[in-house]
Amino acid sequence: KNQVEQSPQSLIILEGKNCTLQCNYTVSPFSNLRWYKQDTGRGPVSLTIMTFSENTKSNGRYTATLDADTKQSSLHITASQLSDSASYICVVAKYYNNNDMRFGAGTRLTVKP
Amino acid sequence: GAGVSQSPSNKVTEKGKDVELRCDPISGHTALYWYRQSLGQGLEFLIYFQGNSAPDKSGLPSDRFSAERTGGSVSTLTIQRTQQEDSAVYLCASSLQGQGFYGYTFGSGTRLTVV
Numbered sequence: 001k002n003q004v005e006q007s008p009q010s011l012i013i014l015e016g017k018n019c020t021l022q023c024n025y026t027v028s029p030f031s032n033l034r035w036y037k038q039d040t041g042r043g044p045v046s047l048t049i050m051t052f053s054e055n056t057k058s059n060g061r062y063t064a065t066l067d068a069d070t071k072q073s074s075l076h077i078t079a080s081q082l083s084d085s086a087s088y089i090c091v092v093a094k095y096y097n098n099n100d101m102r103f104g105a106g107t108r109l110t111v112k113p
Numbered sequence: 114g115a116g117v118s119q120s121p122s123n124k125v126t127e128k129g130k131d132v133e134l135r136c137d138p139i140s141g142h143t144a145l146y147w148y149r150q151s152l153g154q155g156l157e158f159l160i161y162f163q164g165n166s167a168p169d170k171s172g173l174p175s176d177r178f179s180a181e182r183t184g185g186s187v188s189t190l191t192i193q194r195t196q197q198e199d200s201a202v203y204l205c206a207s208s209l210q211g212q213g214f215y216g217y218t219f220g221s222g223t224r225l226t227v228v
Contacts, residue, residue, distance in 0.1 A: 004155065043117070043204055043219025044156075089155070103148075103155035 003027045004092050006104035014112055017080055021107045023073040023090030031093040035064050035075045038087045038106065047075070047088075080111045115139075117220035119205050125226045126195055134190040134223045138207030145188050146217065147172075147180060150202045159203075162188060195227045 004025045013019050025033070032051045036044035048057045048064040050073075056065045061078045077084055090104040118137040126132050138145050147159040158172040162182045173179070177195075182188040192199055202224050206217035 041221065043206070043221050044217075045219070046217070091156075101158070103157075105153060105155045 003102045004090055004104035006088075006090050006107050008107060009105070010108040010110070012110045012112060013080055015080060015082055018076065018078050019080060019109065021075045021077075021088050021090075021109070023075070023104055025071050025073070025090070025092045025102070025104075027071075027092040027094050027102050029094065030068060030071070033064075033066055033073050033093070034091045035062070035073075036089040036091060038089055040086070044089055077109075082111050082113060085109060085111045117205055117207050117218050119203075119220035119223050121223055122221065123224045123226075125228060128197060128227055129194055131191065131193045132195055132225065134192075134203050134205075134225070136188045136190070136205030136207075136220060138186065138188070138205070139218055140186075142207035142209055142218075143185065144208045145182060146206045146208075147188070147190050148204045148206065149174075150204055150222070152201075156204065159190070192225075195225075197227050200225055200227045 007022045030052055032049055034049045035047045037047050038044040047059050047062050050057050050066045052068045063076045066073045075088055087106040087108050089106040092102050094100040117139055120135045124132055143164055145162040148156040149159055150156050160167055160173055160180050161169040164185045165182050177193045180188060180190045202222040204219055204222045206219045208217050
C-alpha cells in the first residue's frame, strides 16, 4: 500500500478560482514533506518543503499546510491561472539526511478559461 | 549545465532489446537519483549515487536493470532484455548534497515504450 495518498486524483476548475489538494501519509518517522508541480512532459519542480515543526509555507499563490499529528498536508492554490494546469505531487521523506522518500501518485489539475 | 539533462527524451524499443538512458546532472551536484514513473503511479525510487558509488540500489526491480556513473557526473541506466512492463517515464534528479532535505532538481525524463 502506498504510504502517501493524494486526493482528488484529478480536478477541473475555472480560471481565477481557488482549490485545495490533499495529501495523507503514513510514513514514519517523518522528516519533511514537499509538494512538487509537474508539467506535462517535464520533470517535477519543487514548490514547498516543510519539516515536521512547520505548519504552513507559502510560495506565491501556493500555500502548503502540514499537520504532523494527523499526518495530513494540503496545498492551496489561490486565484488559479491556466499555467497551473499540471500534476501536483506530495513527497514525504522518511529521515532527515536520507534519500528514502515516498511519492504520492499526484493530483492532476486542469484549469479552464 | 543549467539543469539536469536527460536523453533521449523518447525511446521506443522492441521487447527483448537493450536500452541505455543517459542523465547529465547539474555541474557540481554530487548526488544523483533515478526514478521510474508509470502511468497514474507515484515515482518509484530505483538507485542513488553519491559520487561514483551507489550506496542504495534497493529500488532496482530486477537484475535486468543496472546503472553506472563515471567521473562523478554523467550516469547511464541500462535495461537489458526489455519487457513491456518496463514502459514508463524514467526520471533523473540531482542534488548538491546527498541529503534529500535540500531538494532535488529533476530532469524532464525519458519516456520509454516497449512494444
